[in-house]
Amino acid sequence: MYDTDRRSSRWLWATFWVCALAGIGLFFVPAFIIRPFRYQAPRALLFAIGLRDSAPLWTLLAALLCLVFAFALWRVSTRWGKAVVTIAMLLVGFSAVMARINYFEWMFHPVDNAQFEGEAQSKLDSGEMIMAVRFGSDARAYPIREMAYHHVLNDWVGGVPVAVTY
Amino acid sequence: MNGRLLHFYLAGINNQNFLMRDKETGSWWQQISGKALDGPLKGSSLELVACDELSFGQWKSEVSTGRVLAPVAKYEKEYDSKWEAEVAKLPVVISFPGTELKSRDVLVGVTLDGVARAYPWDTLVKQSPIVDRVHGTPLLIVVGPDKLSFRAFVSRIEGKDAEFFLKGDTKDWVLLDTATASEWNFQGCATAGASSGKCLDRVPALKEYWFDWRNYHPDTTIYKH
Numbered sequence: 001m002y003d004t005d006r007r008s009s010r011w012l013w014a015t016f017w018v019c020a021l022a023g024i025g026l027f028f029v030p031a032f033i034i035r036p037f038r039y040q041a042p043r044a045l046l047f048a049i050g051l052r053d054s055a056p057l058w059t060l061l062a063a064l065l066c067l068v069f070a071f072a073l074w075r076v077s078t079r080w081g082k083a084v085v086t087i088a089m090l091l092v093g094f095s096a097v098m099a100r101i102n103y104f105e106w107m108f109h110p111v112d113n114a115q116f117e118g119e120a121q122s123k124l125d126s127g128e129m130i131m132a133v134r135f136g137s138d139a140r141a142y143p144i145r146e147m148a149y150h151h152v153l154n155d156w157v158g159g160v161p162v163a164v165t166y
Numbered sequence: 167m168n169g170r171l172l173h174f175y176l177a178g179i180n181n182q183n184f185l186m187r188d189k190e191t192g193s194w195w196q197q198i199s200g201k202a203l204d205g206p207l208k209g210s211s212l213e214l215v216a217c218d219e220l221s222f223g224q225w226k227s228e229v230s231t232g233r234v235l236a237p238v239a240k241y242e243k244e245y246d247s248k249w250e251a252e253v254a255k256l257p258v259v260i261s262f263p264g265t266e267l268k269s270r271d272v273l274v275g276v277t278l279d280g281v282a283r284a285y286p287w288d289t290l291v292k293q294s295p296i297v298d299r300v301h302g303t304p305l306l307i308v309v310g311p312d313k314l315s316f317r318a319f320v321s322r323i324e325g326k327d328a329e330f331f332l333k334g335d336t337k338d339w340v341l342l343d344t345a346t347a348s349e350w351n352f353q354g355c356a357t358a359g360a361s362s363g364k365c366l367d368r369v370p371a372l373k374e375y376w377f378d379w380r381n382y383h384p385d386t387t388i389y390k391h
Contacts, residue, residue: 037182102176104177122234127221129220140232144219147235152174
């Protein structure tokens with residue numbers, strides 16, 4: 001009886017860990033590969049993109065499954081065991097939340113509602129660099145200082161949809 | 167893309183060149199190439215729009231009713247006027263030892279029929295206008311009167327190759343061509359002489375760091391003189 005309990009508890013732990021590591025890895029592995037100031041090998045990048053794409057769904061499923069195992073483990077665990085389950089669940093939950101968030105936009109804020117001013121109203125110095133796009137009579141200037149902060153802007157110039165990026 | 171409107175957002179970084187995704191399909195796009203690396207639109211390329219990198223003063227002198235992207239009030243304080251000097255200090259993750267340029271050297275890169283050539287910025291400022299040949303096409307690369315703006319053109323007038331030089335005897339910035347002895351402005355249009363009213367064909371040119379240009383154009387040559 002004691003042996004069976006231990007075996008089933010070992011199984012529970014093993015399944016819980018597989019599920020928890022999958023949930024945690026789905027966020028952390030691509031985040032680790034696609035991190036600034038580090039080299040991205042082409043295959044590693046595609047692998048990371050693949051994980052990142054599947055992460056929103058699978059981190060959620062992993063979190064739900066982990067939760068089921070966590071409940072089962074809770075009843076048979078010591079205080080240490082419970083602490084480990086709690087930490088793992090926090091990480092799994094964190095991973096599931098982060099997989100849905102574009103944390104790159106925490107650093108580089110997008111322009112949600114681009115406003116334009118006439119060239120005469122602009123306070124830019126004449127030596128400031130801009131990116132210029134023109135379609136027909138619609139001429140636009142995107143100050144590089146501003147674009148070096150926001151990096152991406154979706155706009156319409158002379159009826160043409162343009163993605164401006166720096 | 168194929169008649170479908172896409173909206174882009176920043177989604178990651180690939181060796182210090184940004185990755186964007188579009189909200190509509192979730193595909194992943196490389197900033198420098200406009201190509202989709204992955205996702206439903208994998209393999210597609212966005213069309214490159216004619217774009218200039220100019221000083222605000224130069225741009226104002228060329229347009230009559232231009233509109234300027236206004237600063238976003240919430241973030242205006244965070245815009246860094248010294249961003250260029252700051253970025254130049256950042257580490258790089260890929261380098262090409264043994265090449266003539268250093269990773270953060272700035273250049274103007276041009277691609278013609280898939281053949282890439284890099285013009286180191288310092289050389290360009292010193293020697294402008296540069297007339298060169300890329301894959302058989304004569305190319306004119308000029309830095310503007312402000313020494314900040316730059317443009318590239320096919321150096322050919324009515325099918326004939328031409329050379330250009332700066333007119334010396336005037337305070338104004340004027341280019342002269344050797345084929346028709348006409349005067350040209352920084353927009354690549356002839357303002358006086360036999361070619362008056364004609365404009366040169368534009369060639370897309372990108373101001374870039376050497377490491378990024380070399381990474382995406384492994385066969386690029388470097389202009390030197």
